Amino acid sequence: xxxxxxxxxxxxxxxxxxxxxxxxxxxxxxxxxxxxxxxxxxxxxxxxxxxxxxxxxxxxxxxxxxxxxxxxxxxxxxxxxxxxxxxxxxxxxxxxxxxxxxxxxxxxxxxxxxxxxxxxxxxxxxxxxxxxxxxx
Numbered sequence: 001x002x003x004x005x006x007x008x009x010x011x012x013x014x015x016x017x018x019x020x021x022x023x024x025x026x027x028x029x030x031x032x033x034x035x036x037x038x039x040x041x042x043x044x045x046x047x048x049x050x051x052x053x054x055x056x057x058x059x060x061x062x063x064x065x066x067x068x069x070x071x072x073x074x075x076x077x078x079x080x081x082x083x084x085x086x087x088x089x090x091x092x093x094x095x096x097x098x099x100x101x102x103x104x105x106x107x108x109x110x111x112x113x114x115x116x117x118x119x120x121x122x123x124x125x126x127x128x129x130x131x132x133x134x135x136x
Contacts, residue, residue: 001065004082008061011090015053022046044100052115053093060085060122067129077129081121089118 069075096111
């Protein structure tokens with residue numbers, strides 16, 4: 001398994017655990033436990049961690065690993081765009097989540113732009129690898 005895939009999948013699992021922990025706190029607040037006001041404003045953080053941090057990152061990691069290989073070296077194409085995609089995705093998740101929690105529209109928008117850049121960078125690597133079955 002490529003190193004980039006391992007990093008993406010492990011980071012996705014970290015986001016899954018962190019997002020579930022935030023979700024547990026949110027459910028505790030709904031159940032009537034007295035928690036800080038910041039916890040009750042963490043719904044966007046919870047959604048961002050689980051939707052983009054876990055699901056999208058896991059999908060990108062598995063897609064990089066499982067898409068057809070090139071017939072010539074490098075087998076999976078240039079790894080640079082995928083590494084940058086992983087970096088932008090994680091920075092985007094952090095910025096969008098923090099911007100939503102502290103109600104800073106510029107930070108949230110910057111995070112979304114970074115997430116979009118991550119998807120575009122990943123597509124640069126993945127699209128040339130998509131082919132019909134049986135073709136080289």
